Amino acid sequence: MLRWNIEVTFQEVRRHLGVETQRQWSDLAIARTTPALMALFSLVCLIALQTLKGGILPLRHTAWYNKKQAMFSDVLAFVRRTLWAEKFLHNSALNADRVELSRKDMDALLDRLAAVP
Numbered sequence: 629m630l631r632w633n634i635e636v637t638f639q640e641v642r643r644h645l646g647v648e649t650q651r652q653w654s655d656l657a658i659a660r661t662t663p664a665l666m667a668l669f670s671l672v673c674l675i676a677l678q679t680l681k682g683g684i685l686p687l688r689h690t691a692w693y694n695k696k697q698a699m700f701s702d703v704l705a706f707v708r709r710t711l712w713a714e715k716f717l718h719n720s721a722l723n724a725d726r727v728e729l730s731r732k733d734m735d736a737l738l739d740r741l742a743a744v745p
Contacts, residue, residue: 641669675710688705
């Protein structure tokens, strides 16, 4: 995650955060939006680093492709999943009005939702 080259970084920012597909009409609006999206990229990476605390980032695999290195999509899915788990699972056992899912089912649901581009 720390050693990505600049080209890969820009490719990932284009693909996952929408740089160069912005719908502003003025050059000034585009000049403000692009740095904000780059900052968002950095924040997502920093949140992942802080949350992992030296641990291993879980990589998403498919049947046809077994990744060796993390991509930004893996980092984004990890951060989404972490934030949603904190929000939705934190007090789930304390509220009797909620329908309870098993931890395994909730983990599977969060993994699927977090991986959606």
